[in-house]
Amino acid sequence: MAWRSDLIDRRSFLRAAGVGFAAALGPHSLMALERSDAVYASGFRAPDGSFGLATVSERGEIIDRTLLPARSHGMAFSPTTRRLVAFARRPGTFALVTDPFGRMEPIVLSAPEGRHYYGHGAFSPDGRLLYASENDFYGNRGMIGIYDAADGFLRIGEFDAHGIGTHDMTVSDDGTMLVIANGGIQTHPDFGRTKLNLDHMEPSLVLLGASDGRLIQKHALPPALHQLSTRHIALGDHGRIWFACQWEGPRNAWPPLVGHLGRGEDLTFTPLPAHVTDGLANYVGAIAVNRRDGIVGLTSPKGGLAISLDARTGEVVREQAIVDAAGIAPSNTGFAVSSYRGSFNDSRSPVAWDQHIVRLA
Numbered sequence: 411m412a413w414r415s416d417l418i419d420r421r422s423f424l425r426a427a428g429v430g431f432a433a434a435l436g437p438h439s440l441m442a443l444e445r446s447d448a449v450y451a452s453g454f455r456a457p458d459g460s461f462g463l464a465t466v467s468e469r470g471e472i473i474d475r476t477l478l479p480a481r482s483h484g485m486a487f488s489p490t491t492r493r494l495v496a497f498a499r500r501p502g503t504f505a506l507v508t509d510p511f512g513r514m515e516p517i518v519l520s521a522p523e524g525r526h527y528y529g530h531g532a533f534s535p536d537g538r539l540l541y542a543s544e545n546d547f548y549g550n551r552g553m554i555g556i557y558d559a560a561d562g563f564l565r566i567g568e569f570d571a572h573g574i575g576t577h578d579m580t581v582s583d584d585g586t587m588l589v590i591a592n593g594g595i596q597t598h599p600d601f602g603r604t605k606l607n608l609d610h611m612e613p614s615l616v617l618l619g620a621s622d623g624r625l626i627q628k629h630a631l632p633p634a635l636h637q638l639s640t641r642h643i644a645l646g647d648h649g650r651i652w653f654a655c656q657w658e659g660p661r662n663a664w665p666p667l668v669g670h671l672g673r674g675e676d677l678t679f680t681p682l683p684a685h686v687t688d689g690l691a692n693y694v695g696a697i698a699v700n701r702r703d704g705i706v707g708l709t710s711p712k713g714g715l716a717i718s719l720d721a722r723t724g725e726v727v728r729e730q731a732i733v734d735a736a737g738i739a740p741s742n743t744g745f746a747v748s749s750y751r752g753s754f755n756d757s758r759s760p761v762a763w764d765q766h767i768v769r770l771a
Contacts, residue, residue, distance in 0.1 A: 449473065449771040451494055451510065452737055452748055453482035453764035463496045464761070465510050465770065468746055470754030472761070476508055476516060483529030484578065484766045491537035493559060494770070495519075501526040501599040505542065507563055510770055519563055524548045525555070526599055530578045533559065534620070535585040541620075543576045543590070544568070547598045552576025554588060554618070569623030573614045574607075578642040581620060582649070587673070589651050590616040593639040594631075595658070608658050613640045615653055617673060629677050638665050644699040644706070646721055649673055652706055654694035667694050668708060668719070680724040689715040689729070695765055700740040707745040709735040711765070716747045737767030 448468040454475075455461055463482060464475040483499040497505045503526050507517040521527050521544060531542035540557040552571035557563045571579075573592025580589050594613030596606040613636065617626040631638055637659035644652045649672045657665050664687050666679035682690075691713035698707045705727060706719040716735045718728040734750035741755070748754045748763035 448741055448746065448769060449510075450739060450746060450767045450769050451485055451487065451496075452767040453478065453485070453496055454759075454761035455481065455764070456761050462761075463494075463506065463508065466754060466759070466767075468741060468755050470752075470757035470759040472759065474510070474512070476506070478506060479504060479518075482506075482764060484531070485768045486531040486533050486540060486542075487768050487770060488533035488537035488559070490535065491533075491559065493533070493537065494768075495531060495533075495540060497527045497529045497531055497542065499764075500528050500603065501545070501547075501597065502529075503527065505531070517563055519557065519565075521555075522565065525553070528552070528575075528577050532580045532588075534581055535583070541579060541581065541588060543571070543579045545576065545597065550574055550596055552590070552592055554579060554590065554623070569618055572616045572618075572625055572628055574612055575639070577640075580643055580645060583645065586620055587626065588618040588620050589643055589645070590618065591640045591643050591653060592616060593641050593656075594636070595639055605658065608637065611636050611639065611658060613638055613655075615640055615643075615651075615671060615677065627673065629671060631677075635665055642694070642697045644697045646670070646699045646706070647701055647704075650721070652697060652699060652721075654697040654708055656694060657692035661692070664688070664692070667692070668697070668706070680719065683726060686715075686717060686726055686729065689713045690717075691715075695736060696738045698738045698740060698745060700745060702740070703744060705744065707738045707747075709738045709747060711735055711750060716745070718744060736763055736765045739767045739769040741769070 461478045461481050462475045465473040481499045482496040486495045494508050503521040505519040525544045528543040538560050542555040544553045544555045554569040556567040558566045575593035575595035577593045578591045592614045594611040613631045615629045639656045642654045652670045669679040690710040693712040694708050695711045696709045704721045709716045711734045714733045716730045737748040752759045
């Protein structure tokens with residue numbers, strides 16, 4: 411299977427960071443970076459209750475950290491410009507743009523009036539544009555905000571996401587298409603994180619033209635699965651789009667939780683063994699694709715489980731019990747997995763990791 415790396419290697423990371431960045435690190439952090447085969451980023455909650463964004467080694471050693479005003483959720487990283495953005499957890503209104511190499515001061519973005527962030531976003535391949543999933547809570551519709559990364563991340567436009575509860579989104583490898591997971595759940599900041607329409611949810615997966623926002627495809631889930639919230643997505647090889655879901659219906663139902671699609675294709679759900687479906691507890695919290703190894707990774711904090719699937723056949727190739735399993739991202743040997751309890755690849759960290767991690771190098 412072809413491997414298209416979106417990563418920079420560790421030596422490039424160190425060269426980009428420069429002498430100043432390395433000199434600013436404490437001895438423990440510098441040692442962690444120098445002996446690390448991979449570098450990741452994740453939001454965290456510290457023991458004192460404060461929140462932040464950290465770069466972390468595959469051994470769970472914190473290399474550097476930046477304080478955040480509140481809890482974050484997902485992140486966007488541009489390997490081209492080497493900018494990292496942490497988005498506030500719904501219904502937060504901030505996003506923090508940072509430089510993992512320490513060469514720029516953080517930039518704080520604020521959602522426009524009547525909007526809040528949904529916790530996810532993605533850069534265009536050239537790093538010049540940042541797209542963010544947003545909620546127009548007065549209009550009860552999902553939107554994709556467009557920010558000019560070459561001009562101080564000024565918000566320059568928006569596209570209709572053609573759905574509600576717009577959560578995760580990404581950009582196709584060639585930069586021509588936006589891929590959007592509309593979770594179908596209506597929310598309003600006046601009611602915090604309360605889900606207001608569980609009896610008539612409208613989950614969907616949408617493909618938009620990245621240059622003009624035109625609707626290319628919209629896949630609404632069938633009526634029997636209208637309470638299956640399409641939450642997170644990850645790109646595989648050859649245009650395959652993997653999606654992961656969270657069930658909001660009766661607890662005794664066991665709907666499909668993962669599937670894939672492509673441009674011009676319908677949705678295809680991947681059947682899982684009964685014990686794996688049971689172990690995921692109707693809730694996939696994060697999804698990632700390791701293209702080099704041809705596998706798809708899923709985590710469930712509710713089920714305390716991380717699994718890997720063969721991207722070609724859908725067969726389960728690994729199951730790992732991890733209490734409060736949270737983030738997942740490609741590693742040199744499959745996937746790195748974090749947890750709300752502070753584990754990172756079976757090592758303990760002094761913080762509680764948030765739901766997502768992203769690999770930087």
